Amino acid sequence: MKEALYEGKAKKVYATDNPNEYLVYYKDDATAFNGEKKGTIHSKGILNNKISAFFFEMLTKAGVPNHFVRIVSDREMLVKKLEILQIEVVVRNIAAGSLAKRIGWEEGRKLPLPIVEFYYKDDALGDPLINEDHARVLNLATDEQMKALKDWGLKINSILSTFLKGKKVELIDFKLEFGIHNGELLLGDEISPDTCRFWDTETGQKLDKDRFRRDLGDVEAAYKEVLRRLTGEVC
Ligand code: TMP
Ligand code: ASP
Numbered sequence: 001m002k003e004a005l006y007e008g009k010a011k012k013v014y015a016t017d018n019p020n021e022y023l024v025y026y027k028d029d030a031t032a033f034n035g036e037k038k039g040t041i042h043s044k045g046i047l048n049n050k051i052s053a054f055f056f057e058m059l060t061k062a063g064v065p066n067h068f069v070r071i072v073s074d075r076e077m078l079v080k081k082l083e084i085l086q087i088e089v090v091v092r093n094i095a096a097g098s099l100a101k102r103i104g105w106e107e108g109r110k111l112p113l114p115i116v117e118f119y120y121k122d123d124a125l126g127d128p129l130i131n132e133d134h135a136r137v138l139n140l141a142t143d144e145q146m147k148a149l150k151d152w153g154l155k156i157n158s159i160l161s162t163f164l165k166g167k168k169v170e171l172i173d174f175k176l177e178f179g180i181h182n183g184e185l186l187l188g189d190e191i192s193p194d195t196c197r198f199w200d201t202e203t204g205q206k207l208d209k210d211r212f213r214r215d216l217g218d219v220e221a222a223y224k225e226v227l228r229r230l231t232g233e234v235c
Pocket of ligand 2: 009030031032033034035036194209213
């Protein structure tokens with residue numbers, strides 16, 4: 001296979017014969033805490049490719065412009081080429097993870113309204129929390145784009161939360177990345193248990209990467225359970 005254009009912690013990106021499209025390859029590698037903790041989750045690449053494809057297709061039907069073109073193989077999807085904005089958009093419904101620490105709320109406490117946060121994608125700085133003014137000063141996005149990121153974040157949250165409730169999954173929080181394709185802002189990256197917190201509605205069981213981050217065990221089984229609830233597919 002050709003050399004990757006870009007290799008991240010969980011995915012590789014390849015050029016294709018079409019200058020407008022990239023091939024994304026999902027790896028089994030897992031990292032946490034800005035790469036300090038490393039491991040592999042067996043089959044994760046296959047599961048996240050399928051789970052992301054499912055969510056992107058759902059969002060396309062709901063009118064959310066995104067980079068997904070089609071699944072190519074177990075671990076590969078074709079996407080539209082994006083110039084990724086160096087901003088992570090995190091949307092939260094329930095206090096967990098870094099928010100629980102920052103504001104001193106116990107994990108699991110419901111927020112009275114969803115919170116949208118922005119993080120500066122910079123490994124050397126450890127992806128710090130920023131606001132719209134920082135984004136403007138750092139030239140990461142225009143004011144109009146920042147407003148669109150927040151609006152899309154909330155809209156996607158509402159679509160995903162409602163759908164997942166029907167699958168007995170609570171969407172605690174999640175991270176999105178966006179990019180520009182032919183001048184248009186599109187949702188990119190992935191939507192998977194690596195980038196979302198999913199808790200079983202009835203038992204509160206964690207069905208996401210916190211099982212890896214916190215050494216809770218049964219990581220692969222949790223990812224498989226998410227795919228099964230979404231598509232019925234037993235992988
Ligand atoms: P946090 O509570 O650690 O800030 O994470 C919030 C959400 O963002 C959670 O669903 C996991 C996701 N996330 C990523 O996808 N990548 C990251 O590097 C981090 C820190 C969080
Ligand atoms: N993926 C991130 C990292 O390795 C962190 C995380 O998902 O917790 O740094």
